[in-house]
Amino acid sequence: xxxxxxxxxxxxxxxxxxxxxxxxxxxxxxxxxxxxxxxxxxxxxxxxxxxxxxxxxxxxxxxxxxxxxxxxxxxxxxxxxxxxxxxxxxxxxxxxxxxxxxxxxxxxxxxxxxxxxxxxxxxxxxxxxxxxxxxxxxxxxxxxxxxxxxxxxxxxxxxxxxxxxxxxxxxxxxxxxxxxxxxxxxxxxxxxxxxxxxxxxxxxxxxxxxxxxxxxxxxxxxxxxxxxxxxxxxxxxxxxxxxxxxxxxxxxxxxxxxxxxxxxxxxxxxxxxxxxxxxxxxxxxxxxxxxxxxxxxxxxxxxxxxxxxxxxxxxxxxxxxxxxxxxxxxxxxxxxxxxxxxxxxxxxxxxxxxxxxxxxxxxxxxxxxxxxxxxxxxxxxx
Numbered sequence: 191x192x193x194x195x196x197x198x199x200x201x202x203x204x205x206x207x208x209x210x211x212x213x214x215x216x217x218x219x220x221x222x223x224x225x226x227x228x229x230x231x232x233x234x235x236x237x238x239x240x241x242x243x244x245x246x247x248x249x250x251x252x253x254x255x256x257x258x259x260x261x262x263x264x265x266x267x268x269x270x271x272x273x274x275x276x277x278x279x280x281x282x283x284x285x286x287x288x289x290x291x292x293x294x295x296x297x298x299x300x301x302x303x304x305x306x307x308x309x310x311x312x313x314x315x316x317x318x319x320x321x322x323x324x325x326x327x328x329x330x331x332x333x334x335x336x337x338x339x340x341x342x343x344x345x346x347x348x349x350x351x352x353x354x355x356x357x358x359x360x361x362x363x364x365x366x367x368x369x370x371x372x373x374x375x376x377x378x379x380x381x382x383x384x385x386x387x388x389x390x391x392x393x394x395x396x397x398x399x400x401x402x403x404x405x406x407x408x409x410x411x412x413x414x415x416x417x418x419x420x421x422x423x424x425x426x427x428x429x430x431x432x433x434x435x436x437x438x439x440x441x442x443x444x445x446x447x448x449x450x451x452x453x454x455x456x457x458x459x460x461x462x463x464x465x466x467x468x469x470x471x472x473x474x475x476x477x478x479x480x481x482x483x484x485x486x487x488x489x490x491x492x493x494x495x496x497x498x499x500x501x502x503x504x505x506x507x508x509x510x511x512x513x514x515x516x517x518x519x520x521x522x523x524x525x526x527x528x529x530x531x532x533x534x535x536x537x538x539x540x541x542x543x544x545x546x547x548x549x550x551x552x553x554x555x556x557x558x559x560x561x562x563x564x565x566x567x568x569x570x571x572x
Contacts (some may be wrong), residue, residue, distance in 0.1 A: 193225040194569060195269065197262075197280040199247070199291060200230070210462065212281065214370055218562040227275060229262060236261065255285050263288035270296050279569055282333055282340075284326055293336045301339045301569045302326050305486045306347050308354060313486050329357050338566050343367050346488025363568055364372070368561035369495040369552060375468045383467050387430070387455055394427045394540055397472030397502075399465055399492045402435035405483035405524045409437070410475055410529055411452065412444055417533035422540060427453055432468050434459040464465060474521075474539040477506035481527045484509065495556050498548040520548045 194436035196219065200212045219226045222321060231247040236429075240249060245261045255435050266289060269275060278289055282302040308330055310316065317323045325437055334340065334355050340362045346363045396415075402408050411429060418424060431441070431454065438456070445454045455469065471474065475497035489511050497504050504521035506512050515521050522538060524531040553559070 192275070192277060193227045193241075193275045194219065195266075195275055195278045196226050196228045197278065197286065198228060198230040199281060199283065203405065210370055211367070214368070214558055215562055215565065218558060219566070222562075222566065224566065227269070229265060231258065238265075257344070259285065262286075263291065266292055277301075277569055279303075279565070282337070283331060287329070290333050290336050299569075300337045301565075302333070302337045303341045303565075304334075304347070304351070305342070306350055309350050309486045313482070327354075337361075339363060340570065341365055341450040341565065343490040344488030346484070346486075350486070352454050363564075365492045365561060365564050366556060367492050367495070369492060369499055369556050370462070371499055371553065373462055374469075374496065374499055376466065377469055380471050380472045383471050384509060387457070389428055389455075389471070390426070392426060393454065395472050396427065396429045396472075396474045396476060396536065396540075397432070397469065398476045398493075399432040399496065400471045400476075400477075400491070402431065402433050402438045402441060404437045404440070404446045405437075405480050406437070407478035407480040407483070407527075409441055409444055410478045410480075410527075410532060411414075412441070412448055412450055414529050414536055415453065416448055417530065418537050418540070422537055424453060427540065429454045430468060430472070431456045432458075432460055432465065448511065458558060466495065466500065469496060469502060472497075472502055472535070475502045476536075477504060478532070479507050479526065484526060486554075495552050499552045500544055501549055503539060503542070503544060503546060505532070507537055518548065518551060519544075520546050520551075 196216060198212050198216065216228065226241065227463050228242045230242065232244045233248060234246060236245050243265050245258055247258040270292065276296065276298050278298055278300045280286060280289060280300065280306040282301050284307065289298065289300065291336055292298065306484060308327055311323060311326060317326060333350065334357055340351065340357065342351065342362060342364055343366055345364055348364055351357050351362060352359055381391065389395065398408060398411060400406065408431065414426065415429065443452055477491055477494050484507065491511060494506060494512065498520055504515055506515065506523060507526040508523035509526065512523060516523050522535040524535045
């Protein structure tokens with residue numbers, strides 16, 4: 191039986207969303223009795239086992255990336271010469287050129303999971319040299335043209351890939367992110383959690399979980415709270431921010447400027463296993479986004495699924511991806527970048543005594559088993 195060659199560029203200890211996804215998908219493939227050969231990375235030395243090749247990569251060194259690709263090329267070439275394994279799953283990234291060079295000599299079936307790589311480079315000005323940006327675009331075009339199936343998490347990313355790289359729509363599948371619900375099934379003493387961060391039992395808690403960067407729009411929460419303050423006494427309202435990122439210090443300064451230090455608690459980054467502890471005490475869960483960010487990649491936020499898995503009311507942007515929240519009565523949607531509308535929805539949420547049961551919906555549509563089964567079907571049907 192042919193093995194699926196799984197090229198995974200995530201270190202074992204990495205706790206990012208990408209790292210979590212890749213490890214969970216690999217675990218699913220192994221439990222599914224799919225024969226998998228893994229090509230992954232570590233930061234120490236090359237290791238070669240029967241069904242796993244781990245190659246050294248120092249992500250802070252450009253030279254290390256080149257050496258890594260040379261090693262990956264050699265190992266894959268050896269694999270193709272000695273076996274008939276041709277089904278490849280890879281997280282597409284600009285530096286992963288080895289399998290695509292080999293696709294010119296071997297009839298490979300490549301399935302790639304892709305984000306809006308080029309669009310992010312442009313939006314966040316990560317490549318300032320226009321010639322280098324053009325080279326990146328040609329390189330990505332080479333990848334896309336030599337990929338059998340491309341998987342993206344939103345329709346917006348699909349539209350952008352079609353527009354910028356002239357890819358056939360039939361080649362691109364849209365599959366939402368899955369929730370790692372195994373982290374959320376445990377008993378929690380909510381009262382103890384509140385006491386640990388000095389929150390009173392009767393306080394109303396607004397919560398946010400995720401990376402804190404400008405385009406995420408976390409700052410909108412604080413500005414909207416000032417508007418809420420005009421009509422509601424917010425002395426017993428607490429905002430908990432769970433997460434860290436490039437815009438965290440700016441958010442702290444904004445909270446100080448707005449005189450909201452008694453209302454806002456920054457907990458910083460916590461381990462994935464601790465996230466549920468804090469979500470359990472939230473009365474309202476927020477997932478703000480900016481229009482600028484949404485227009486580049488759409489939205490398939492894990493935080494929203496995590497909130498709903500915990501049966502928590504959600505306030506997020508009014509876009510196609512989240513229409514189900516309003517339709518199912520799981521919360522409220524606000525017009526993107528409209529802080530007046532966001533403040534109104536927060537006010538409604540603070541006054542609401544609504545209880546929801548959204549856990550079953552999440553399991554039926556976004557569980558790891560549901561999502562990864564779709565991935566596996568695409569890989570096997572190449």
